[in-house]
Amino acid sequence: MKAIKKMIRIIKQHPILWIVGILGYPVTTLVARLIYAYGFELYVEKLEDKSITIKHIALLLGFVFVGLLIANLLEYITAFLIKQFRLSARTNIQQEIYNKLQNGPISKTSIYDNGEALTRYNTDSDLAAAMVTDDVVLSIYPIIVGLGYIASIILVNIYIGIMVLIIGILIIFFNKYFVKYHKKLNRMHLDGEADFMNLYQNTVRGKMSIRLINAEKKISSKLQDKAEHLKSVEDKMGRMESYKIITLDLFSYICSTLMIPVACLFSAWGYISIPEVILITQLCKDIVIHISGFGWAVSNFKSHEISLDRVLDIMDIEDENNGIKPSLHNENEPLLKYENVRLLYGEKCVLDNISLEFSKGEIVMFSGQSGCGKSSLIKALLGFVDYNGRILYKGVNIKDFSIQELRKEVAYVPERADMFEGTVLDNILYGDFDATREQIVDALSKAAIHKELDIDYEVGTEGMNLSGGQKQRVAIARSLLKEASVIVLDEPTAALDSVSEKIILETLKELKNQGKCVIAITHRESTLAIADRIINI
Ligand SMILES: Nc1ncnc2c1ncn2[C@@H]1O[C@H](COP(=O)(O)OP(=O)(O)OP(=O)(O)O)[C@@H](O)[C@H]1O
Incomplete structure (x- = not known):
């Protein structure tokens, strides 16, 4: 029952295609066999009253x-429909x-990164689709064909019918x-596959680090294991498949073969005719094979079903919140406020009881061990880490308004920024696809990259x-195009020379003068020097 409930999620996509495809094949086979049995029955009647002619045959x-x-x-058409359903x-x-x-919350989806995501995307989705189609x-x-046969045998001879049952x-x-x-x-196989893919x-x-530490052999033997x-x-x-063939299938064949002498015995006792013996033994063989x-x-x-569970694990994740848009800034409220925030990775608490305020037009820097x-503290603001307590933006709890809208207000430069296939321009334009050439050149120069x-x-x-x-x-250039009210930078100058650092720091001061709130994490003294406030965690 539970499996059916889970399957309905998938079946709902094209219910008619599924029903016709699933029922069509067994129903048409049964109808074909019954037509055959009916024709055979008529033939036997003619044989018995000795009125058989070439015309009858x-x-x-x-x-x-x-x-x-x-x-x-019809069988062909329904098989085609079910194949279509499986693919879709x-x-x-x-x-x-x-x-x-x-689109799911990063805190819930990141456990499926790497091999786990690939195994679920490839193997599990294929097996889950096979379960709701071919397996059904x-x-x-x-069931349909076997029960139809058993019913026909019971009609011909109730004892043989019960024996088959x-x-x-x-x-x-x-x-x-x-x-x-x-x-x-199957569970062991899927877990093993994901595990292998992760390491692979x-x-x-x-590969570069592996060569540098001369670990090729060790890693390769781990992969081999x-x-x-x-x-294995x-x-x-x-x-298991072989055992099954020599036990289950053999048992089935022995049973179906034994039905021949049993039917002959019934015939010898005069309960059934010779043609009925032939019909019954043929049907019995069919039934046992079907069972x-x-x-x-x-x-x-x-x-x-395990694969279906594994894909549902992901499909059941709710999207990030799509609540209301942020309200206008109440000038009496700080732009951003953390109230008794407790950061959590599952059960693990990373920071507790954090209360902080940030205003427009200031540079706040975090440092600490x-x-x-x-990083987790600022990732919570962007919805990447779970937390208890409240984070308020313009006086409104950020959990009450759309995370997408909030991210428009906050520009974030992580410690290791992701780049996407394409040119420098393509990568910067992700900040604002409508940016003019002047804005792009300006952002590049403020990020000290234009030369x-x-x-x-x-x-x-x-x-x-x-x-x-x-x-x-x-x-950084990408984030500057965003025109956000809060700019958050994780170690923005850690990899820079002093000339580039100076340009970036000038840019941060300029942002502050434009009334933006700049929050940065840094360990570098020269960067900390421009902060209005330094918070040691
Ligand atoms: N996805 C995660 N799951 C579980 N624990 C995590 C996860 N990410 C980080 N942590 C843990 O949270 C703690 C804080 O990590 P975080 O990256 O916020 O530290 P940080 O102060 O920014 O460090 P650093 O200065 O080295 O960048 C660490 O103990 C880390 O092990």
């Missing part, structure tokens, strides 16, 4: 042929995962053990063609 063949042709055509479900899941990772079709198919229940019971084991293995990506990015762990889980999965197929489908269904929580870099210079993937200090200054 031709009619039977024609009847069966047309029936099967129509059924196959996978794409929709992937899009939702991507959007959630972009393969589970429903034997008992065998079916035994097979399903037997399969329970495999379901549990399959599920456990991490080492590809960090993880790959071997994955392989895959081996176990393969072995065993049901066992396989349930195993897959249950183990793929590494790891004491300076060094041409605006059409390609920054490369993740800014690999720029130095650390250049990246920082491009990020």
Whole structure:
């Protein structure tokens, strides 16, 4: 029941396509088989009253042929529909995962960075889509077709019908053990894959550091260990499938074969005719194969459910708050106020009982021991770290208005700024796509970058063609275009020479004179010198 509730999230995307695709295949197969059984029954009647003619045989063949042709055509169409649904479900899941990772709160989404995000995006979304489509079709198919057959056999001979039912229940019971084991293995496999991808990506990015510390062999053996762990889980999965074939399938075949002598016995006792023996044994074989197929489908269904859970973990994250727009500044209120703020990473408290005020037209700098929580304190303002207590902007609790609107008011230059594929100009324009050429040139010169870099210079993937200090200054130029009221800079001068630092400090003073509130984190004495207030954390 729980699984169905979870599946509905995905099915809701195209319910009609799903229903027709899921039901079409087993229903058309059943109809085709029933047409065949009906034709066979008519044939037996004619045989029994010895009135069979070539015309009857031709009619039977024609009847069966047309029936099967129509059924196959419908089967083909429904199989096509379910395939379409599966592909669109996978794409929709992937899009939702991507959007959630972009729009969900950073404090909740960052645990899915790297390999974990990739595994959930690729493997889990595919298996989750397979669960709501192929696994459901393969589970429903034997139920509908098997029950239809059992009903027909019960109609022909109630004792044989009940025997088949008992065998079916035994097979399903037997399969329970495999379901549990399959599920456990699948979880191990997905965790192992994410773990492997995490290390793999991490080492590809960090290849320079790895060479510098001569750790190639160590890292490569670590990666090898993880790959071997994955392989051993895959081996176990393969072995489980083999055990299943030699136990469950063998059991099913023995049962279906045993039905032939049983039906003959019933015939010898005069309960059923010879043609009925043929019909029953043929149907019994079919039923037992279907029931065993049901066992396989349930195993897959249950183990793929883990993937559905893993994609729902991400899909259920709520977007960042989209509350009201900020109200006008009440001149009596400080521009920004922290009230008894307690910063949290999950259960871990980083800073407690922080109360601070910031006004327009001032430069406030934070300094303090590494790891004491300076960056986290300003990240809370931007919604990147969870906290208790209140942060007020223009007198309004920031949790009450849209985080996107708030971010328009606050420009943030992190310690390690992200660069995106494209030119210096492309990267700066993220601050304001409508900026004029004069504004861009002005921002570049205030960020002390205009003499060094041409605006059409390609920054490369993740800014690999720029130095650390250049990246920082491009990020400062980007933030200057934003025209924000609060400018927050994390170690803005740490990677700069004294000439560039001087230009940046002049820019900060200019921002202050324009009535902006400048907040910076720094350890550098020369930078601290221009602060109106220094707060030691
Ligand atoms: N995503 C995270 N999850 C859990 N703990 C974190 C996370 N990010 C930071 N921390 C912890 O929070 C504490 C404060 O980190 P923060 O980066 O705010 O310190 P900082 O004062 O800015 O340090 P530095 O001067 O070295 O940059 C540290 O103990 C760090 O281990």
